[in-house]
Amino acid sequence: MSFSYVSHLECPKCGSIYAHHKPNQLCQCGSPLLVNYDLEELKNENEIINKERNGLWRYHKLLPVIDPDHVVSLGEGMTPLLSMPALGEKLGIANLLMKDEGMIPTGSFKARGAAVGVSKARELGITRLAMPTNGNAGAAWSLYCARAGIKPYIVMPVDAPVITRKEVAISGAELFLVNGLISDAGKIVASLVKEEGFYDASTLKEPYRIEGKKTMGYEILEQCGSEPPDVILYPTGGGVGLIGIYKALKEFRELGLFKGSRLPRLVAVQAEGCAPIVKAWEEHKSESEFWENSETAAFGINVPKAIGDFLVLEALYETNGCAVAVSEDEISFTQRQTAELEGSFICPEGAAVFAAAKRLRENGWIKADEKVICLNTGQGIKYPDSVSVDPPVLEPGEIIRK
Amino acid sequence: MSFSYVSHLECPKCGSIYAHHKPNQLCQCGSPLLVNYDLEELKNENEIINKERNGLWRYHKLLPVIDPDHVVSLGEGMTPLLSMPALGEKLGIANLLMKDEGMIPTGSFKARGAAVGVSKARELGITRLAMPTNGNAGAAWSLYCARAGIKPYIVMPVDAPVITRKEVAISGAELFLVNGLISDAGKIVASLVKEEGFYDASTLKEPYRIEGKKTMGYEILEQCGSEPPDVILYPTGGGVGLIGIYKALKEFRELGLFKGSRLPRLVAVQAEGCAPIVKAWEEHKSESEFWENSETAAFGINVPKAIGDFLVLEALYETNGCAVAVSEDEISFTQRQTAELEGSFICPEGAAVFAAAKRLRENGWIKADEKVICLNTGQGIKYPDSVSVDPPVLEPGEIIRK
Incomplete structure (x- = not known):
């Protein structure tokens, strides 16, 4: 009985096959890779879902982490x-x-991708990674990376929600803003990945975030x-x-x-x-x-x-x-x-x-x-700016007149 | 088999007994009231905890809401x-x-008190309530009241976390700030309760919040x-x-x-x-x-x-x-x-x-x-102000120099 039934990575465009026990990013054809499982063997198990666990790790047999000790969890999943x-x-x-x-x-739901993505990065021995983000993914990956002992480099647009900057900063991650869109952040990350050899945790450029989602x-x-x-x-x-x-x-x-x-x-x-x-x-x-x-x-x-x-x-x-x-x-x-x-x-x-x-x-x-x-x-x-409010201010001892 | 084994309210100071099917606030002696349950009868049940429910309502037999239809829930409880x-x-x-x-x-954990307090208020037929708050309780009670169809009046210090004002405002509750402390807010609420006959949802002045907590x-x-x-x-x-x-x-x-x-x-x-x-x-x-x-x-x-x-x-x-x-x-x-x-x-x-x-x-x-x-x-x-951050801002096309 395995903790995970992961079998391999496969390109949905050209059909190329990759191993799951080495770091992989995009397929050589440029497409994202998808994770495959040995579903036929899993069918023979009595319990596909581990109902003793309360969060998303109850589905560990259908997740890519092989060794339970590599799981990085903050209690995510089974939302109402x-x-x-x-x-x-x-x-x-x-x-x-x-x-x-x-x-x-x-x-935010980005925690799911971060939990599984960071766990698998830890399993693969990754120590540094980089990613562009519209805010919430960067916050989630930074905090999960802190728990995993991985150093993240995060690039986000200046217009991204301010609170997500603070989440990144307090985790100890390296944070950079860009005066542009996530596509501009992506180019900066691509350059960093190329120069420094960091693991690229951009959306779908690493294959495991989707498994969390x-x-x-x-x-x-x-x-x-x-x-x-x-x-x-x-x-x-x-x-x-x-x-x-x-x-x-x-x-x-x-x-x-x-x-x-x-x-x-x-x-x-x-x-x-x-x-x-x-x-x-x-x-x-x-x-x-x-x-x-x-x-x-x-x-x-x-x-x-x-x-x-x-x-x-x-x-x-x-x-x-x-x-x-x-x-x-x-x-x-x-x-x-x-x-x-x-x-x-x-x-x-x-x-x-x-x-x-x-x-x-x-x-x-x-x-x-x-x-x-x-x-x-x-x-x-x-998103505090999505609500504006201007309530009356009373002095101590004043009363509310209806 | 009852949904709740609540029996009565009792004063921990003077021992006075009150009924749970009518609105009650403090004891006549000024003390908060505590909720009692028929634990002897509950002991005879096969299942004290309802494990089919995932949140805090799994303990419904030890909570004061008698009719399950009165439960106001946003999925609270069973936190990691x-x-x-x-x-x-x-x-x-x-x-x-x-x-x-x-x-x-x-x-925030204030959701627990709000879930049970608001549910019981609904069961008691309360339509309007008032409370002082340091922010988070007011936010939680406002949102649960919105779901229950109860109108809340919330008074909080101007220094309370700004986001909690926005939570109160977007719920449609009436919000007032006070240029002082929660004790000043409490006096304003006391006056409103006295003048208007609102239900007083101040900490421990209503007996059910503690049951959620x-x-x-x-x-x-x-x-x-x-x-x-x-x-x-x-x-x-x-x-x-x-x-x-x-x-x-x-x-x-x-x-x-x-x-x-x-x-x-x-x-x-x-x-x-x-x-x-x-x-x-x-x-x-x-x-x-x-x-x-x-x-x-x-x-x-x-x-x-x-x-x-x-x-x-x-x-x-x-x-x-x-x-x-x-x-x-x-x-x-x-x-x-x-x-x-x-x-x-x-x-x-x-x-x-x-x-x-x-x-x-x-x-x-x-x-x-x-x-x-x-x-x-x-x-x-x-609490965004608890973290300060001043990251570098790049222009599109710039690169990160390490």
């Missing part, structure tokens, strides 16, 4: 799947649920039991979460753990100010184009060109899903509405997803009786 | 109990653990199994968590669920700038005195006089515990040290607790082989 009855009533979706990824170390899909299926959702909506920047969820659905189906007749339809949600995946989907393309002058307050999805765009689009096409862009006003309105109706202070990216659900219900793409899961990828408190 | 090997090595405490209350809705104690015992901790350290402002943990330990012992020979020693940790409990403990008093001109960056424990001080002190004396005050420098140093060594960005109140553990190990009060649990009551990201 909450019913959203009041918001659901407003939207006309009676069975509306939120997978709340705010309840995770560092307050996919556990959102496992958890959704486990939490839904015999009634998997009809639709899952996901805020899409780099799109790793969506690629990961699609991978998870297929792996669980292969293992006989998927209880539905067909896979949930996956929806990629973007902001109108940065919607390359939406444009590609509308044009039935298999890849996206660089989105010029991108801009959105939902900073995590301000990614003008994702390296895994073709995998995102494949997931949409294969599940009969779709891609939707929402406006800044819809994001802001929905963020407040969700707090007022459901008591959840979600991040702008999460608000974009509920706004998209509203649109898709209105145009009939989502049916009234469908089970719909919206992914909130992080806490609203990481 | 993390080993802290690197920090433990520095401190000379090999078996050092952190109960991480940052991983909970609203990012006590679940930290249940979880610690459940997570530790047959090896309960020797010491539990808790950052003490109002002290409700410590009173709650003590109550939980006694209830589990009564039910046969406590596996040790004697209860863990409880430690109240305060800041040197506001240490009324420490002073009272050092003087072997049963109550504390108002601490003049209190000040600390660990804002949640800036409480100059706690209404439940006598219950906190009783818990310390009865468990052979102690009370310790730490300096602002120790808090700040320890916050950074914990992030660098363990990857956890904890709040200043949590940092105070680790700093206290260090002191108690140095003076021998904690033995090298003892199992020590430090409570981190919230996320560091709610």
Whole structure:
């Protein structure tokens, strides 16, 4: 009985095979690599899921870390799947649920990718790594690296949420800002990787982050039991979460753990100010184009060109899903509405997803009786500027006049 | 088989009895009321803990909500109990653990009190309530009230963490600031309660918040199994968590669920700038005195006089515990040290607790082989000012020179 059933890495474009016990980045053809498992052998096990563990490591047999001593964990995973009855009533979706990824170390779903990515980096003997980030991934990787004893070099746009700078700084990581976008940060990291030989932990340039993200899909299926959702909506920047969820659905189906007749339809949600995946989907393309002058307050999805765009689009096409862009006003309105109706202070990216659900219900793409899961990828408190407030200030001894 | 085995409210000072199915505040003698359960009857149940539930509602039989439909939940509870090997090595405490209350809705342990307090308020038919707060409790109660359809009036000091204002505001609650301390906010709330007849949700003036907080104690015992901790350290402002943990330990012992020979020693940790409990403990008093001109960056424990001080002190004396005050420098140093060594960005109140553990190990009060649990009551990201950072800013195309 192995801790992990990982078998090898495989290129989804050219089919090349790579070993999982050596550091790997992109395929020689330039494509991201995907992790494969020996699912046939795993099927013979009595227990595929280790239910004695509470977090995402309950799926350790489907994760790439071979030695349990290499696991770097801050208690991530098994986030709540909450019913959203009041918001659901407003939207006309009676069975509306939120997978709340705010309840995770560092307050964003990036912790999943960091937990598994950093654990595997430790297993591979990596001591220094570099990555560009829109903030939350850099924060998560820095903190997990601190726990693992790995030194990270983080480059983020000056406009990234300020709190994420502080998370990086307090962990002891090396932090650099760039007066530009994540694509500019990526170029700086590429140069550092080339010059110094650091491990490149950029989105999908290291193959294991996606394995952490996919556990959102496992958890959704486990939490839904015999009634998997009809639709899952996901805020899409780099799109790793969506690629990961699609991978998870297929792996669980292969293992006989998927209880539905067909896979949930996956929806990629973007902001109108940065919607390359939406444009590609509308044009039935298999890849996206660089989105010029991108801009959105939902900073995590301000990614003008994702390296895994073709995998995102494949997931949409294969599940009969779709891609939707929402406006800044819809994001802001929905963020407040969700707090007022459901008591959840979600991040702008999460608000974009509920706004998209509203649109898709209105145009009939989502049916009234469908089970719909919206992914909130992080806490609203990481985006204090998304709320303005000007309360009255009293002096001691004053009273409130109503 | 009942959902709750609540029996009545009882005054720990004068012994008066009150009913749990009507709104109650303080006892007529001025003391807080404590909730009692029919533990004898509960002992006859096969399952005291409902392990099918993942959060704190797994203890619903030991919580005051009678009808499950009244439960207001955002998925709170069963926070991780993390080993802290690197920090433990520095401190000379090999078996050092952190109960991480940052991983909970609203990012602070106040969510526990709010979940149970608001649920019971809903059950009692409360529609409007008022409370003073140092920030995090107001944020938690506002968001849970939004989910419950209750209107809260929140008064907090202008110096309370700014993010908590935003959490209150986005929930739709009424927010007022006071140019003073939580004690000044308390007076404003008292006047509002008197004038308007609102339910007073001030610390320990409503009896159910403590029932939510006590679940930290249940979880610690459940997570530790047959090896309960020797010491539990808790950052003490109002002290409700410590009173709650003590109550939980006694209830589990009564039910046969406590596996040790004697209860863990409880430690109240305060800041040197506001240490009324420490002073009272050092003087072997049963109550504390108002601490003049209190000040600390660990804002949640800036409480100059706690209404439940006598219950906190009783818990310390009865468990052979102690009370310790730490300096602002120790808090700040320890916050950074914990992030660098363990990857956890904890709040200043949590940092105070680790700093206290260090002191108690140095003076021998904690033995090298003892199992020590430090409570981190919230996320560091709610206190962005606790970290300063000034990273280099690059232009696109620039490279990092090492």
